[in-house]
Amino acid sequence: MRYALVGVGVIFALLTLNPHLQNCAITVQPGQSIQQAINAVAEGATVCLAPGAFTENITIGKSLELRGAGRTQTILQGMVRIERDQEIRVALTALTVTGVRLGAAVRIAGKANVTLDDVAATESFMGVLAVGSARVTITNAHVSSNQFDGVRAEGTANVTIQNARITDNGLDGVIVRDSAMLQLSESIVENNKRCGLRVFAGQASGTPNAMRGNGADLCGFAPTVLRRPLVPQTEKTQLTVPGDFQNIQEALDAIAPGGTVLLQNGTYDVGLTIWKPVTLRGPATLKALPERQLVLSVIADAQSVVLEGVTVTGSRGDGLLLYGQATLRSVQTAKHADDGIEIAGSAAVQFFNSSVSGNGDDGIFASEKAQLVLIDSTISENGGDGIEAQDSTSVKIQNSQISNNKLRGLEVRIAAQLELTNSRIVANKSDGIALRDSAQATLESAQISKNGADGLLVTDKARATLTNSAISENGNDGLEVSGTAIAEIRRTALQSNGSAEACMRADQLCSGVVAIGDARVRLVDSAVRGSADWGVMSWLRRCGAPFDFFQGKVSFEGTNTIEGNNRSGNHKGNPGTHPFANLPDGQVCLP
Template identity: 25%
Template sequence: MTKRHISLLVGVSAAALVGSGVAAAAPASFARTLLVHPGESIQKAVDSARPGDTVLVLSGTYRQSVRITTPGLTLRGMGRSTVLEPAAKATGDCGKRGNGICVAGTKSKRLMGVTVSRLRLTGYPRAGLVAVGADGLTVRHVTSEKNTVWGFAEERSEHSTYEGDTARDNGDAGLFLANTITAEQGAADSKETLISHNLLVGNRIGVTVRRLRDLTVAANEITGNCAGVFVVGDENKPKAGAVTVRDNRVVQNNKYCAKTERLPFLQGSGIVLTGAEKSEITDNTVAQNSGTSPLSGGIVLYKSFVGATSDNNLISGNALEGNAPADLVDQESAQRGNTFRDNSCAASRPAGLC
């Protein structure tokens, strides 16, 4: 990167410092903005950045992937006009793994305080953005679309915020959050991770929360997927749960998706809990999700294939209409402690839940 592409943002200008008799050298702790123009390498700018710096990517199409390992870095574009696509020949660890942006901490040290905003990520073989070992990650006003697996994915991360993003037409989940993506382990504490005010449309599943605790999914628009929201646990301890799903609009998730090794075919699932405990599903609008899958219905408590039960969950204050085979579906026994209260709905399985 040339000097003309780097702007220093400091609280006091160098000229003012000289005029006052203070040495003009800017402290290293002052944040900078590094500009990236079309045809330049975003990775080079990121590698040049210090903690607290911003890499600002101007409008244009950039056929590359980016790996972030600097704490406190902000990677920001100009909105949907800043587009990242796969390179013709992938380079670097992030690109070779098929991802667009990789926020990469380690098992021994989390990567703190990274922000990614105002970009469009499209067409990657794996995920538009993936975070591993992050703490305090913020992803805001990012569109991730037409990626083969996930729009956004993370594992072993805490205190994340996904806000105002769009995940569209991705092969698996628009947003996929897990303790680990591959290993079978007990649920991890996400420490108040927040998924809010996002648009999730045309994916296999809008939001998947797998083997996590202490997470909120709130005020999202979730439509046109095969399934809206999945909260998934298994037989490992600690159990998945303590998840809040509230104030979302989960409507017409009637796309058909073929079965996989883990799940039967999906179609017409609104909000599904399987193998989760002590979660609250409240004040959502769940309408016109219709299908014949074992997981179809408005709000579904589904007994998992590995025998993990859903226990002591609260389903309350939801407005349900036109879901099939029913607005509320509970496949657990009455002894599991799940509570259905004050929901507006017409039909349930078993009867009497509305």
């Protein structure tokens, strides 16, 4: 590659026309290789880019400055990757990085210390990604119109953003994860489709920033101080929209802590952040702003939030994102493209007489240490699970119904805990309830019926206790227990399971109770009737399984009734050592 030698007169002319083109070790013209120039210069040098368009992915692994002729004059269509295990200092100045279809326009990793000044990262999959222990300062920059996040900090990265515009990104404007740190000041964060600023973990600090037009301005553990309120807070404890304010967010900002915002009946296009104790009362419909992926966020700092008498609808992502303490009364959450409601962090959320229906994925997704209480409510017709609970969440369900969801009624996994009483899990397309990993569940007076697969699946190391309940007319097994899981069934009826047409075939097994692997099942004063195949079986060839896979234990206590099973007529005798050997064919098959 040949680079033009620039004479004194030409240098003076360039400085006069463009002050960015000074003290340059090399000036790269469009059509020349930026990477070759970077490789050729010494540590600490300045590589200048002339006005024009460059199409190239570049990697920087040494200290230097890469300087364009101005953000609107020098356009790099390609990724800038800055990384080294040892500390390097890199400056990107006065250029636009754009057009990266997979990955970030600017990716900073290792121990790189990078300054982005008068830089645009735009129209890429992601704007700026800082990972590892990178340190990044973003000033006077535009990060906009990226498909995914604008700025993302992960690992132990430390990111400072000042006097920047972070706008129109496809998900979050700024996102903080892991142990990353963010300082955000004097910036504009607008029109991002999900959250303006979302903090999953790590730390975020700074001064107030202008935020509006996002799906929600703040999400998760984002500090209240980083958002400049639209209007000052007042001492008024009741405000009306429209009336006192035309804008619901303005009313939420203005209301005194503990006050009530009254919504007149109507539909409001909103992207709301609730950051203090407040009641938001309808009747009204809260609809997502056009193209937005969230309607309302309750951040972790918010306590004693009440939503009452509202319908939340129309998001291209989730409807509600709840990290704080909230009570929902007579709230309908419906027709969102993703989850109806996501509950995370240490959120404590109670639902009374509410419904979550017709959402594209889960009705409710609960994670981390969230606590969910569902009373007199319905979860129905969602595209995923009715409720998915993972991590260390706690879910308590009373007098409620979870039905007609396209996957499971409930999936409870990792170390989540479920308490369910006087509730119905009905007509879900897959399992009624699935307990996985180390999940634990206590089910009392439950009706688990007409689900497309198993009524209750307990697998891995999960534990379940089922009392005074009914498991009936499920498509496959009534109860399947596998792995090292333990299930105790007391005073419960398992009736007419294996209702799917395929269960009549000889190559299918659809039984009342199935034990697999090292599972342990205890039946106490219960009844198993009318199953397509065995009433109670273990996974053994003698029972019709394709191979032997059972070393666990099935035990019986009290008075158990097992009758009328083997509707398929595919089984003979009652093999194994158990007290039911003299029953008609196909009732019990154990070792």
